[in-house]
């Protein structure tokens with residue numbers, strides 16, 4: 001299924017990594033710096049691409065599971081230590097080699113021209129989201145930004161995609177009704193999050209989908225470039 005021409009809705013919830021931005025080169029650099037400090041060989045960008053999309057902790061755990069005996073990443077203290085190494089390394093390189101995908105800027109410009117409400121809904125921690133948006137020069141397009149640690153449950157656990165409350169928080173911050181919105185993303189957490197909230201979803205084919213074709217999640221539409229939606 002592919003959209004050739006359609007009326008865009010008033011509100012667009014946009015995933016960040018793998019949808020607007022190819023951030024894998026910087027994420028891989030940080031993963032490799034973490035692995036080097038732990039005495040392991042680099043994983044490289046192609047493996048890292050397969051691990052992105054469920055937050056920084058999951059990325060670190062997937063890298064550890066690949067590099068170590070399976071029991072090692074199960075040790076919480078070890079994973080905490082590795083995560084802190086990753087955070088330090090990613091702070092040093094976030095945005096240095098990340099690039100907007102070809103269709104991203106024309107799409108955001110068109111959204112602004114149409115006076116659409118745009119929000120970022122990402123599983124990336126907020127301390128990395130805001131600087132990345134600034135460095136790429138796209139922060140000004142969004143009326144709201146919701147990151148992977150923006151919403152906490154009663155017991156302090158993070159609530160993020162595919163939990164519909166994560167998407168709903170973006171709508172609340174925009175002041176937008178649920179039935180005005182679509183979610184656009186590259187992975188199962190985006191498509192399932194949209195379904196869980198009861199809104200349509202658009203999947204891009206070029207992002208990070210943990211090795212599962214994004215079509216398998218049953219998005220409402222699939223595009224190879226965001227400008228196909230215009």
Ligand SMILES: O=C(O)COP(=O)(O)O
Nearest residue numbers: 017053054055122123124
């Ligand atoms: O998992 C991440 O850190 C990035 O997630 P995103 O694809 O939701 O932007």
